[in-house]
Amino acid sequence: MRRLSLYAVAVIVGGFAALLAWVVKDARFAFILLGLVLVAGLAWAARRFPEVRRVHLLGAAAATFLGALALAILLPSTRVPCDCPPPPGTIAGFACNCQMDHHVHLRFAIAVAGAFGAWLLFVAGNRRAERAVLNAH
Secondary structure (H helix, E strand, O other): OHHHHHHHHHHHHHHHHHHHHHHOHHHHHHHHHHHHHHHHHHHHHHOOOOOOOHHHHHHHHHHHHHHHHHHHHHOOOOEEOOOOOOOOOOOOOOOOOOOEEOOHHHHHHHHHHHHHHHHHHHHHHHHHHHHHHHHHO
């Protein structure tokens, strides 16, 4: 389980470094290099721990799916007034009541990425179980 945890931390660190490299254009190379070094170091350290078993992969799949779903739901919304004409007879500066959440696409992307990650972990767990059955015979 410790190996899987280090792999998860490596993925998170790599994603965060990539996000920082995308946002801070002046230090792009530094963030990419830092991310690569940290991910390689964490992957190397993870290989020193025992193999990941099927139950660990299935637990990680469930946690990934539920975590991504919770993040997609609990992500703070940014509701801004849309550009609709105010009702007749209202005072100037009136914001009409047709607000939209501009994070719908981001919420969908987080949910899809979580489902895809959970599916990959589930498939990896099932392959590990198939290999164990084949090796036993």
